[in-house]
Amino acid sequence: MSSAPPNQARAGELRQLLQRAAHAYYVLDAPEMEDSVYDRLYRELLELEAAHPELITPDSPSQRVGGAPAEGFSSVEHRIGLLSLDNAFTPSDLDAWYSRLLKVLDRTGDLAMVGELKIDGNALALSYEQGLLVQAATRGDGERGEQITGNVRTIASVPLRLQLENPPAWVEVRGEALIPDETFAAINAERAARGETLFANPRNACAGTLRQLDPKVVAARRLDFFAYTLHLPKDTPQGPSSQWQSLQWLQAAGFKVNPNAELLPNLAAVQAFFSAWDTGRRALPYATDGVVVKLNDLRLQDAAGFTQKAPRWAIALKYAAEEAPSILLRLACQVGRTGVVTPVAEFEPVPLAGTTVSRATLHNADRLAELDLHAGDTIVVRKAGEIIPEVVRVLSELRPAGAVRLELPQVCPECGSELVREQGEAATHCVNSSCPAILRGALRHWVSKGALDVDGLGAKLIEQLVDRGLVGSIADLYGLDAALLASLERMGTKSADNLVAALAASKQQAWHRQLYGLGIHHVGEVNAKALAKAFPSAADLATATASTPESITAVFGIGGEIAQSLQQWFATPANQLLLRALEQLGFPLAAGPEEPGAISETSLTGQTFVLTGSLPTMSRSAAQALIEAAGGKVSGSVSKKTSFVVAGEEAGSKLSKAESLGVAVLDEAGLLELLKAGSG
Template sequence: MPDPHERAAELRHLLNRAAHAYYVLDAPVMEDAVYDRLYRELSELEASDPALQRPDSPTQRVGGVPAEGFTNVEHRVGLLSLDNAFNRDDLQAWHERLLRVLDRPDDTRLPLVGELKIDGNALALSYRHGVLERAATRGDGARGEEITANVRTISSIPLRLQVNNPPEWVEVRGEAFIPDATFAAINAEREQRGEALFANPRNACAGTLRQLDPKVVAARRLDFFAYTLHLPDDAQPSSQWDALEWLNTAGFRVNPNRELCADLAAINRFCDHWEQGRHELPYATDGVVVKLNDLLLQDEAGFTQKAPRWAIALKYPAEEAPTRLLRVGAQVGRTGAVTPVAEFEAVALAGTSVSRATLHNADRIAELDLHLGDTIVVRKAGEIIPEVVRVLPELRPSDATPVQLPQHCPECGSSLVREGDEAATRCVNSSCPAILRGGLRHWVSKGALDVDGLGSKLIEQLVDRGLVRSLADLYRLDAALLASLDRMGAKSATNLVAALEASKQQPWHRQLYGLGIRHIGEVNAKALAAEFFSSDSLATAALEAPEQISELHGIGPEISASLGQWLGTPANQQLLKDLRSVGLSLEASASEQEAASQAGADTDGVLRGKTLVLTGTLPSLSRSEAKALIEAAGGKVSGSVSKKTDYLVAGEAAGSKLSKAESLKITILDESAFQQLLEQSQ
């Protein structure tokens, strides 16, 4: 009788090889019946002895028990987005910038790689000793959501790399997507079940990857193309083309429609071909990615703040469609800003049906010379946001009337106001239902009071029924009343009351941010709360000594004026009293005050009042860890270098920030010098 461990290893090898041939090479090497028999044998072996289970076993693709949620993880190598080119002039300008950065003559021919830009969702895959260890979404480029269980269900992603003696670690980047035929089949199944249809393959893919149940992900048959490889320095290929070949050899599906081009002229021919050829592909693409082939030159070119200099995405022209303007409505935001919205006959754009688009403000309406009944041209900006591009005045009906922004609030009827040179027109009635709804959504949001269970639909019910007329009224709700509302059971109501009660303990800076005062974001709220330990002390300064606020580092007169206006309004003064009456402190706790005072005392003359910028990769600190250390020491972290920057903390691949800091003669610190500076503040 064969050894179970040896037999399980043999079965894993046979099944993984067969899956690679079927899903990646499209060249089956094993009949389905044989595959199924071997798969059952492996499943039975693993069930009889859990010690036989391995992460690279094909049985791990079916998905385990549903997850309770996703956790954020830090990428070993950042997953940056690309700068976009929207026409050939943009592409030419990028190439010229690249030559200047590399200090090459204008007539230098740089080998480039052209790859199709797949319209899906970026993934970061981490392999340890050749076995898939972790998969994550792009997130903010530095951190993403860990979705390993879901990614294991994608058959074109190898669970074990097909290379001998794999490096200790391998990082792979690529695009998950849903092929057109698969998408059509999914929607057909949903239609039969009476479920809402997915708008397009990209949205369906994004929603699928965030499913808590991996079995749902497996059923939707996602696919994957790999396009970027990161290895330890001693194993890294010398070119992007070689990296793609390595990925192909290792068992990944690499898009075959790629080309190594001798120069920009060849890239232009590649782009010309696929602008038309993309319509024949079995999956959606929205452009071409152009990369410098030589990886050493890539390192030399470096990065900007958000993207590599050595690559760019040439986006296909946005699809445009003519349609007829039916009416112009208006939406009121939480700050009272009134946004006009065009409503038109529905048109299909980028895979979705579109019938509404924002017009931004009165100036945009005037610029378009918009009339009711006009034939307008609509497109999706960046393939996502619908916008009105232009009007076709030659098709205008003779009786068409000009569109004007309303003079009165569509929600409460109050007169609208446009102050000074502001683009926005506003409702200034603090009792306006729209402002109230927006204020409530902001108050309970993650960055503010973080109240779970109070979504937009429930907020609409509470406001429309007159049950909540201010932020304070939220804390007067009881479980019995909430349970009587639509889609609210007794348990949900009890949980919401508990969540509201718990939110009273949120720190003072979150309460300040939650008030929704114009220009007071999370960072500014923290800075103000560290100096003024209560709403009373903040109001005294704003109304009697605004210079105390405007002179704070990073605040300034605009924020000071906004605070003075808000805190000086009688209705807002009453709101603060009401919030205190229902149990909100609107002040820093003793521990918060001590921490703020200690931070100030510890950093006098070192980081207090200093602005630092982070760039590149530090040897032992992540970007978030370095930022936390700076803020804990009283400093402020900025995203860009300017004359107001005090220090630049630079790691590997520092890019343009380093050059700019050098030109401005700003003090540059490596991690060692940065740590020494922090030690001086202790």
């Protein structure tokens, strides 16, 4: 057996030395090589690879930064979904979760758990095949995320190759990307010196960094990564049987695991862990807003299962949010698309959890009465879950003399109709279906990203259309012509043409998006997908709500409240008129050939598309949704296996590569024509 050529052997030796040194420095925080020695060896490897490009391997340290700026990010489906966690804010919340868990498992006594710090960063999904990092993606909606592999390769604490002699065929790792506080301060100091806008907080800076198109920019910001979840093939020999063992497996494979995790024998130990870190977190070099508790035994995790949104076997315990006092300036009211009137406190701006806030929801009339708000009150504000501003309490001892008590108005602030509050309900409603606020909300929802995703129809334009009486319903949007739109404020001929084309293209959106876009109370994106799969047309769903309501509640995740809401919506004459109008406009209101609930294939099934450049009337996500609904697949790179490249303005290297490989190139019109022909 002949030995490897000298250059190949030396390159392999250098890679091993540098990988081991980087792991010791970035993951173990125990440097074992002088910087000058590391730099010399790294330069030697670069020179060797430059002279012999065939020696470059995907796990080479030289490949952490070196890719050209990306044209954009493609959407990828997670092999295993990234669900969110339920939250607990008080000891009683934790007790209730634990009691539910015992009931689900039909057990009594203590359950061993693992406590981990809840890092305030950005969740990532890492995919390895045969030990090599092949894909990194953002959480996205939990089912699909953005493919950001080139950027994640720049994170030194993410191994490009697992440190295992015989890695499994595939490994899925979940963890948190973050920017440590010291690094964040340095980044903002550099931005201040250049006169650039400062980042609000490390989490926002991390999220923005991960979506940079140039990996060199990402590398310069020195992100870090903690791994916390492991998924392996079921038949992996000697695979971990507990979460604690999973963390040890991740460490052995070369990942950085947060050193503050603890194995907790019972609920009392969980409470102690949570309390200890409420104080201890202030000394950490990174942000954390709570702890995560997971059932340790993986078999019991499987037995506990999941709700529609979260695992039953884990929960996030959140610390009390930062609070700040401010002066109440006025009480405003917002009317939502369902007619619900929400009181909003407007107060003097205060810095809170990394941002400046000046408005907070007061939820409803009950909460308003409970707070006993008066004009000019000093209020205490915090961010619920570190995100949504809310008024916690009123400092009544600081109330101005003669201050007037604040209450919800008797009439709608938008249309002047009398407001209604049904007995037993917390919400106050405007019941005038012609109310401009309700119409504006319905239109914004219909064209939103999760629904029909109509690019170019923003809130300002919708406001003009409603205020001028040009649109009185969703269906009226499709009667607008380019000349009329071009006459509106901030609209030109090209923008108007693009919007008309985008509205026409939206008729081909998936059935579950149309269902979600109708804005039926309690029917969110997840529920719309489940309902669309079970009832592949509006007619099927309407029939079921009227004649067999039990078939609605038989759908996983759909309860009686949603079934009742559907029944009321389909029984309303105005909504029946809307459905008929949409059908006359060309909306099928039914599942396409490749949607859940559909039964036939199309000629595009299995075809691979690549999107590049800016399309004239639709976003890339909208184009991808249409392609996937027609049975096609969307890839982020061009190869000989690519069926079509869809090119818009400023198409880059993907278009050049397609032309060199002889791959068919389509513009947006060609894509729509192909989709139309394929569905036929």
